[in-house]
Amino acid sequence: MTKKTTLIIVACALLAMAGLAQAQTGTTTLSVAVAAEASLTVLTGTTTLATTGTNFSIPFTGTTNLTYFIRTTKTGGTGSLTLKVTADFGGTGGPSVATPPSAGDALTYTCTVSSPGTAATGSQTASTSASTAFGTWGANASSTKAGNTASAAWSLTDDPVYATGTYTATTTFTIAST
Amino acid sequence: MTGWLTIALLAAAAVKPTVVPVGKIRAMDITPDAGANFTLTVSPATITFSATNPGTLPVVAGSSTATASWNASGSGGGDTWTLTVRAAATTFTNCSTVPVSAVTVTCSAASVTSSSGAHGATANCAAAFPLSTTAQTVASGADANNTLQYSVTISFTLADNWKYIAEMSPACTLSLTYSANVP
Numbered sequence: 001m002t003k004k005t006t007l008i009i010v011a012c013a014l015l016a017m018a019g020l021a022q023a024q025t026g027t028t029t030l031s032v033a034v035a036a037e038a039s040l041t042v043l044t045g046t047t048t049l050a051t052t053g054t055n056f057s058i059p060f061t062g063t064t065n066l067t068y069f070i071r072t073t074k075t076g077g078t079g080s081l082t083l084k085v086t087a088d089f090g091g092t093g094g095p096s097v098a099t100p101p102s103a104g105d106a107l108t109y110t111c112t113v114s115s116p117g118t119a120a121t122g123s124q125t126a127s128t129s130a131s132t133a134f135g136t137w138g139a140n141a142s143s144t145k146a147g148n149t150a151s152a153a154w155s156l157t158d159d160p161v162y163a164t165g166t167y168t169a170t171t172t173f174t175i176a177s178t
Numbered sequence: 179m180t181g182w183l184t185i186a187l188l189a190a191a192a193v194k195p196t197v198v199p200v201g202k203i204r205a206m207d208i209t210p211d212a213g214a215n216f217t218l219t220v221s222p223a224t225i226t227f228s229a230t231n232p233g234t235l236p237v238v239a240g241s242s243t244a245t246a247s248w249n250a251s252g253s254g255g256g257d258t259w260t261l262t263v264r265a266a267a268t269t270f271t272n273c274s275t276v277p278v279s280a281v282t283v284t285c286s287a288a289s290v291t292s293s294s295g296a297h298g299a300t301a302n303c304a305a306a307f308p309l310s311t312t313a314q315t316v317a318s319g320a321d322a323n324n325t326l327q328y329s330v331t332i333s334f335t336l337a338d339n340w341k342y343i344a345e346m347s348p349a350c351t352l353s354l355t356y357s358a359n360v361p
Binding site: 021022024027028033034035039141143 | 227342
């Protein structure tokens with residue numbers, strides 16, 4: 001009786017050993033440095049300014065649409081979107097940002113910036129000598145993967161002294177994040 | 179390891195204590211330790227990603243591949259060995275906006291060799307998959323009744339995204355755990 005019991009135990013042990021899986025583990029640490037960054041796409045490559053007025057009371061208007069992409073640092077991060085007229089209206093007798101033909105003539109714009117950005121308040125006057133405000137955002141901000149929307153609604157004084165013709169200016173948008 | 183203890187307890191319960199030779203019990207007790215007698219080595223210890231601009235670099239490669247290797251004696255008989263990997267958390271530490279699913283795990287090479295020559299074991303890479311907290315198979319193959327050297331090379335990529343909040347310091351980290359299972 002004693003011998004038989006021992007054999008059963010050994011048989012169980014061998015069966016257990018045969019089915020025993022060996023398993024060991026190891027580790028790796030993945031580390032990612034996510035840098036602050038900003039990017040911009042101007043959707044309206046050419047914005048045509050036009051007026052519906054007949055007595056010079058309604059300015060030339062048009063809208064430029066943008067998509068902006070940002071991410072800022074959790075603490076202390078910030079960012080801005082600005083614009084500058086880098087090439088003034090050319091030609092003789094036409095409108096000019098740097099040297100308007102009449103007092104009060106101006107190229108102005110109002111901004112729309114979707115969250116997390118905040119648009120510059122009120123009407124801004126474009127300049128050829130300095131960048132002007134468009135939008136800002138703070139720390140811990142990020143756009144969607146597809147980007148967020150922004151737009152500039154332009155207004156150019158309709159001055160009777162403008163010589164007839166087509167005039168072109170170039171505006172450069174600059175975006176930055178930290 | 180859990181399966182083995184259950185069987186041993188059942189065997190002991192079936193035996194009358196007064197008739198079991200003490201020496202046999204001791205022999206059984208040391209068996210589980212011998213069954214898991216190999217070491218899984220993973221190198222390097224840390225792999226880094228530099229996520230600079232999702233617009234110009236939407237997919238970021240890791241700084242290097244990882245290699246998992248171990249030597250073990252297989253049982254043969256067509257049993258399957260596996261190497262799995264899982265993440266310790268659903269997001270990177272210090273970067274809660276970066277999900278582990280942004281990391282794609284790709285097995286680039288898997289091999290089983292034996293110093294004694296032909297062995298019949300095989301090694302196959304699994305298809306690439308997004309990382310998760312659930313263990314997923316990186317590579318597997320048929321085992322053989324030899325002492326075998328297993329090696330699996332793994333690459334990692336990170337899908338960068340504007341929605342990730344920037345964080346350079348402290349570092350955003352994630353611990354991965356590999357498990358090598360040999361029948």
